[in-house]
Structures are given as C-alpha cells and as structure tokens.
Amino acid sequence: MxxxxxxxxxxxxxxxxxxxxxxxxxxxxxxxxxxxxxxxxxxxxxxxxxxxxFEPARSKLAAGIVRGWERPLPAPGERWLYLGAATGTTASHVADLVGPTGSVYALERSPRPFSRLLALARRWPNLLPVLADAREPSEYADLVPEVDGIYADVAQPDQVALVTANAELYLREPGGSLLVALKTASLGRELAPGAHLARAERQFAGRVWLEPSVRLDPIHRAHYLVGGVWGGGTTERTTVTTRRGPSRARRRR
Ligand SMILES: C[S@@+](CC[C@H](N)C(=O)[O-])C[C@H]1O[C@@H](n2cnc3c(N)ncnc32)[C@H](O)[C@@H]1O
Structure with a gap:
C-alpha cells in the first residue's frame, strides 16, 4: 500500500x-x-x-463488506468453520481476520480443490483443511470443535438446511456468528432472487438474529450475504440493503 x-x-x-x-x-x-x-x-x-x-470480485465476503455488511465478521482469536472452502481464496482471508491466535476449519468435499487447499495450509498455519461433505456434519465431529462462527459458500439447493445442521452441531450458542453467501440460482428457477432470499430468511428465523441481508449484485449475480447471531431471533429486523450503511435441537457430545 x-x-x-x-x-x-x-x-x-x-x-x-x-x-x-x-x-x-x-x-x-x-x-x-x-x-x-x-x-x-x-x-x-x-x-x-x-x-x-481482499478483492470483492473474487470473494463474496469482501463484496458483502464493500456493499455494507458490518457485523458479524470473523474477529481475532476466534475459531471459525468454513463450509465450501474450495481452493482457499476467501478462507485464507477469514484465516487472516481471526489471526494467528484463531483458527479456521476449512471444509471442502471435492478432492481437486482440496489438494490446493492442503498446499495453501502449509503457508497459512491457522488454516486447517478438512476433506468432508458438509451434509454429514457428524462425520467430522472428531476433527472440528465448537466454533465461534460459521461461514458458508456451498452454492447448493439445500444450503440453508446444510448450514443449519452444522450450526446446530458446532456453533457456540448463544452468540455464535453465522455468515452465508446465498446463491439464489442454486435454489431453483421458480422464484425470483428476492423471493428466494425472503424464504431463506424465514427458514433462519427463530434460530438467528438476522442482520439486514446485503445484495451482492452486480459483483456476484443473484447472490446475497445473509447472517447474524445464532440463538433465537425473528425476521422482523431483516431488510435488504445494497449499500454500506429457538432452541437447539442437538448439541455436540
Ligand atoms: C462457490 S465455491 C466456494 C468458493 C469459496 N468459498 C471462495 O470464496 O473462495 C463452492 C464450493 O463448495 C463446495 N461444496 C459444495 N457442496 C459441498 C458440500 N456438501 N460439502 C463440502 N463442500 C461442498 C464445492 O466443491 C465448491 O468448492
């Protein structure tokens, strides 16, 4: 600089x-x-x-921040679980944000990007790759501890259910942070992006105190950054911004 x-x-x-x-x-x-x-x-x-x-065109988290997302964000000393780490573009920045006293459990199910993630982790000591399917959260309970935050960018039709299942098992309650890069194109073509967002927000309601979601268009088409604080909530606080500006079903044993 x-x-x-x-x-x-x-x-x-x-x-x-x-x-x-x-x-x-x-x-x-x-x-x-x-x-x-x-x-x-x-x-x-x-x-x-x-x-x-930290380039918005390459990372939905960076795009969300330049479009107005303020909190929650990964903070120094925290442990985060990252679902859909791919080759580590955004995961490396999340690892930077939690700093050397924090850690990021970077989950990826596809072996090809995972091999690059492994190589990256040799240079990023607080980045801990896990080769696993995020749809089977109990499968990695021996590798991932309770975390302060979850970031998810899996671009799957069941992304809300997948994130919720991981939060139930791994996210600190109350007060854990949840951040989801919601790809509405993966949720089906029968609804418009805004309607998919509203449905996802309703699905999180009661589990998450949602912050106003941030629309990532045109940087990332038909994506939103959605999130808040885990552990109770309502949809009443949610509205989409485009500029800066209940009970846990199951615990880890
Ligand atoms: C949009 S890319 C992620 C980009 C990455 N988050 C970044 O910003 O650098 C989505 C990734 O999620 C992974 N993924 C999809 N479904 C998954 C699942 N069930 N479990 C783990 N990873 C999954 C895909 O293999 C892909 O690498």
Missing part, C-alpha cells in the same frame, strides 16, 4: 483494513500466511504489517 495512503482498520475488525478510493472501499487483510499470492491479489506493507488485498 502506498506510503501515506489513509488506510484504517474497520470498526470492530482489527485485522481488516480499508482505504477510501473513488469507486468505494479498497479492502485489505493482515496476512497470517507467506507469499506467493493465493489468487493473484496484491500484497503490501503498512509499517510492521503485511497486508493482502
């Missing part, structure tokens, strides 16, 4: 840095890992810190 540029940490997120630019926000995370870049992103230094550009 250019010396003298006015980068600042975003409120409540000590390892997420932003710089106002003409087109909006330039986001950077403070790296836990070592070069080379994970997906061609820019690296820079700011004093003692090593920062990596």
């Amino acid at each position: 250019r010396a003298g540029a006015r980068a600042h940490p975003l409120p409540g997120t000590a390892r997420l840095w932003a710089k106002e630019v003409d087109r909006g926000l330039d986001l950077w995370t403070e790296s836990v890992g070592a070069l080379p870049p994970v997906y061609g992103e820019r690296w820079s230094t700011l004093g003692e810190r090593t920062l990596r550009q």
Whole structure:
C-alpha cells in the first residue's frame, strides 16, 4: 500500500483494513500466511504489517463488506468453520481476520480443490483443511470443535438446511456468528432472487438474529450475504440493503 495512503482498520475488525478510493472501499487483510499470492491479489506493507488485498470480485465476503455488511465478521482469536472452502481464496482471508491466535476449519468435499487447499495450509498455519461433505456434519465431529462462527459458500439447493445442521452441531450458542453467501440460482428457477432470499430468511428465523441481508449484485449475480447471531431471533429486523450503511435441537457430545 502506498506510503501515506489513509488506510484504517474497520470498526470492530482489527485485522481488516480499508482505504477510501473513488469507486468505494479498497479492502485489505493482515496476512497470517507467506507469499506467493493465493489468487493473484496484491500484497503490501503498512509499517510492521503485511497486508493482502481482499478483492470483492473474487470473494463474496469482501463484496458483502464493500456493499455494507458490518457485523458479524470473523474477529481475532476466534475459531471459525468454513463450509465450501474450495481452493482457499476467501478462507485464507477469514484465516487472516481471526489471526494467528484463531483458527479456521476449512471444509471442502471435492478432492481437486482440496489438494490446493492442503498446499495453501502449509503457508497459512491457522488454516486447517478438512476433506468432508458438509451434509454429514457428524462425520467430522472428531476433527472440528465448537466454533465461534460459521461461514458458508456451498452454492447448493439445500444450503440453508446444510448450514443449519452444522450450526446446530458446532456453533457456540448463544452468540455464535453465522455468515452465508446465498446463491439464489442454486435454489431453483421458480422464484425470483428476492423471493428466494425472503424464504431463506424465514427458514433462519427463530434460530438467528438476522442482520439486514446485503445484495451482492452486480459483483456476484443473484447472490446475497445473509447472517447474524445464532440463538433465537425473528425476521422482523431483516431488510435488504445494497449499500454500506429457538432452541437447539442437538448439541455436540
Ligand atoms: C462457490 S465455491 C466456494 C468458493 C469459496 N468459498 C471462495 O470464496 O473462495 C463452492 C464450493 O463448495 C463446495 N461444496 C459444495 N457442496 C459441498 C458440500 N456438501 N460439502 C463440502 N463442500 C461442498 C464445492 O466443491 C465448491 O468448492
């Protein structure tokens, strides 16, 4: 980052840095890992810190933040479960956000991206790959502990049920953080994206205190960032934004 540029940490997120630019926000995370870049992103230094550009076009989480998502976000020292880590583009940034005292259990079911995730984890010590199917959450109970947050980006027709099943088993209650990159195109073509969002919000109601969902178009077509705090809630607080701005069925034994 250019010396003298006015980068600042975003409120409540000590390892997420932003710089106002003409087109909006330039986001950077403070790296836990070592070069080379994970997906061609820019690296820079700011004093003692090593920062990596967090690109909205490559990550729905980054897109959500530049479109107005404020909280919850992964915070230093936390443990997160990441469902659908692929080759680690966004997972590496989540690992940066939780920092060296936190950890990210990065779940991926497809062996091809998983082999790249494994290679990445050699350079990101707090990124812990797990080869597993997120539809079978009890299958990895020996590998994944209770977590402070879940981030999901699986692009599947049953993504809400899949996330909920993992939250029931692994997410700290009350107060765990839930973030879902909702791909409405995977939910069927019979409903418009906004109607799919409303249905997903209703499905989470009673389990999650939802924050206003953020629409990611046009950066990621027909996607929304949906989430909030696990452990009771209503749909009444939810409305979609496009700019900045009950009981647990089963516990882990
Ligand atoms: C949209 S890509 C994820 C991109 C990634 N989150 C990122 O931003 O870097 C979706 C990934 O979810 C994985 N996936 C889909 N269903 C899954 C399941 N049931 N269990 C685990 N991973 C799954 C796919 O193999 C794919 O790699």
